[in-house]
Amino acid sequence: MLLRVRAAVAQLAAGLGAQPPAEPRGGGAGAGRGSPPPAAFCRPAFLQLTPEELRRADDHTGRAVQSPRDSRCRLPWSTGYAEVINAGKSQHNEDQACCEVVFVEQRSREGSGEKGFYFHYWALFDGHAGSGAAVMASERLHLHICEQLRDLVEILQDPSPPPICLPPDTRTGSADPNQVSYAEDGGEVPNDAVPRFHLEKAVSHESLVIGAIENAFKHMDDQIEQERASQHLAGGCCALAAIYLMGKFYVANAGDSRAIIIRNGEIIPMSREFTPETERQRLQFLALLRPELLGKEFTHLEFPRRIQPKELGKKMLYRDQNMNGWAYKKIEEDDLKFPLIFGEGKKARMMATIGVTRGLGDHDLKVFSSNIHIKPFLSCFPEVRVYDLTQYEHCPDDVLVLGTDGLWDVTNDKEVAGVVMEVLTSYEPNDPCRYTMVAQELVVRSRGVLKERGWRLANDKLGSGDDISVFVIPLGGPGNYT
């Protein structure tokens, strides 16, 4: 399997400047796309689309489902992937995807022959208001993760607890206990004499990886900010990434994509969505503390609907940053402003502008015809959930599914699990195509079929008109493929 995967020694250019990554991402010779021209239409490199295929993938009318083809571009672990373009809501498919095996080389003293480890990486990026952020994130996020992990190579491979403090020399991950542990009273105590100072908090290896992923998202966002002018990067994107490292999956989510594990028919949510509704209290709290961020247009209070001037003095339901329930308040002048959070479900918007509250990019996004910036309310930090693959026996039908909201808008965990089990049953357990078949079926069922009244699902409800992208990652076979 590895023959078809580039185990790239990923290195970000020093200073995270405007250079393309030292190694284009995997997928075979000729597939790298380099630095695309601004807002160029592109699809994931691993699809290896010919110009003709690219045109077909870009067709809103046919909405042909795209997958890697067996012979040319099998993904690690026989991962299944499928995608389809939207029904016309944007010119091109604004989803992007990346699948890589990345080698993390220990930051060396001399740059020669150092230790390291691999991680596997799958990610979906759901762009909005332009494709630039999603394209750049799909090319670089894994390199930022690699960069963050480079200082941890020795620490993660050492079974003893991570050192709390390291010498200033950044070029070593030395675990010499005499150098790295100090007792509270100022005396130096080797680790083996006092295993853990009683006022010292235990920090796990796992939480170092989580911290590395969190900071990688932040650096990715910073890079988009710095290069957005020179690279003409427009828009923003949700980011959902799965990292397999030393027996554990780390699923990092910033936005409204979604990941679930299906194990022996059981559903294990591996992410939650970040929207104006789920993050209401964080946003209201920020707006209360920094009212200048609202201009004079918005109120941090939430109301179930717009208030009209003639309703002044009446009592209306509201909730503030402290409340989960609703209560009545007398309507005052200030309450006539537009609510910071407004709308319900998929229509919920922050400052009447955006429906997701975490992600990358969006540095220039403003409220329509105003000078009010959205970015201060958006968080680029993901929530990272961990799944320990070594804790369970996995069979070939156990999978991790990653999907953009195009998938989840018209289906749910249970239906997805049903499709997964149904499709996998009809292929031999050792057929490497079976996960691609699942991904395709998931995309087709969410897209629906074009009828007179638009794209329709089997139950005649409206299909998803959004871009749809899905990874189906088998959990049963990592040992065979790495």
Add this chain to the structure above:
Amino acid sequence: MLLRVRAAVAQLAAGLGAQPPAEPRGGGAGAGRGSPPPAAFCRPAFLQLTPEELRRADDHTGRAVQSPRDSRCRLPWSTGYAEVINAGKSQHNEDQACCEVVFVEQRSREGSGEKGFYFHYWALFDGHAGSGAAVMASERLHLHICEQLRDLVEILQDPSPPPICLPPDTRTGSADPNQVSYAEDGGEVPNDAVPRFHLEKAVSHESLVIGAIENAFKHMDDQIEQERASQHLAGGCCALAAIYLMGKFYVANAGDSRAIIIRNGEIIPMSREFTPETERQRLQFLALLRPELLGKEFTHLEFPRRIQPKELGKKMLYRDQNMNGWAYKKIEEDDLKFPLIFGEGKKARMMATIGVTRGLGDHDLKVFSSNIHIKPFLSCFPEVRVYDLTQYEHCPDDVLVLGTDGLWDVTNDKEVAGVVMEVLTSYEPNDPCRYTMVAQELVVRSRGVLKERGWRLANDKLGSGDDISVFVIPLGGPGNYT
């Protein structure tokens, strides 16, 4: 059963001034304690302790367990209750408790013969740094809840969705649809013509009750603030309250007390604890946005231990308000300040001062020998969880257990469930004493037995030296008792 319960028509004095409640809380004639002198030692009225019994309850050496006695003061629903004083950490028992049946009278036009409903109420208050806040909250919180519910009497009894907007007249809960609903375009549309305007958010009856409870906590906190000088109210308290209203339990928690339901042997957590650890990110976010609240003494960053000046320039693990994982940063001058959150588990403290981050009171609390106030970081708002009693068939062994941290510090959900099932099995299902026996056993097992080396549990570990208070509320019999 109701014969022994005061179905108080609870009314807070207008303006929530310094007057005692119009009706002292229930428990039978003569049990009201009125306005206690500052920091007076008192126990829950429903215990009806004689002066001699009160002295015995106040004895740190004997630590006798207190419960209502059958003949004089049975609690609604045969609720079990038991408490014990601490092992000497404070002069008196700083826990307080309240159990009431409260009548909510609709706010009337004339004050005559109006509609209303009852709610059942159980609450525990775990005081710190003085008893004043806990005593006052135990006397008043249910009256504040009652006050908040008074405007909702008609609305909650009307099965149609709550009106979004009410006429300014506070004296009516009128549900006349022509008066209360307006469409977005400015035209008035009666409720029955347009059931719910499509840009209008649905608000449930349940969420109105949650909002009422949340605001009642806020008003309780405001009252403590206003009266703390005149009433010499010292300290603060955690508050855990269970309200049974129209078939549902609302469990409201602000602090580190804990509630669980045990149903058919299954454990259902009904609260979570609010501590510097569980609320770290909220506290760090506030500190970041309002650094002046930290004086110049604290940093909003968290470190696993104190940093020493000589470590400047080295790299240390940290996390900020965005992170769940840990990462290394170069130590700078500012990092030498004391971390906002420090310590682990029961020893975690905010600004080296307090181990709970929600509750009532504490308006004067400052960091030791400084002018830095703690209160801005504390939230008086509870988290409210709802349990619908009508969704399940309950047997006499199904209970809701409320306990202060004195209970939970030395035990866990599973052990408590074990004791509950063990004790209930040894009493007839219709024995009204059985829930009191459970409460007593839970208290005794957490307190332990006095041995040469202090209070010891059955496993010889140290027993809880804290005040311990426990309610055991049967879920199987509400219909029989109301």
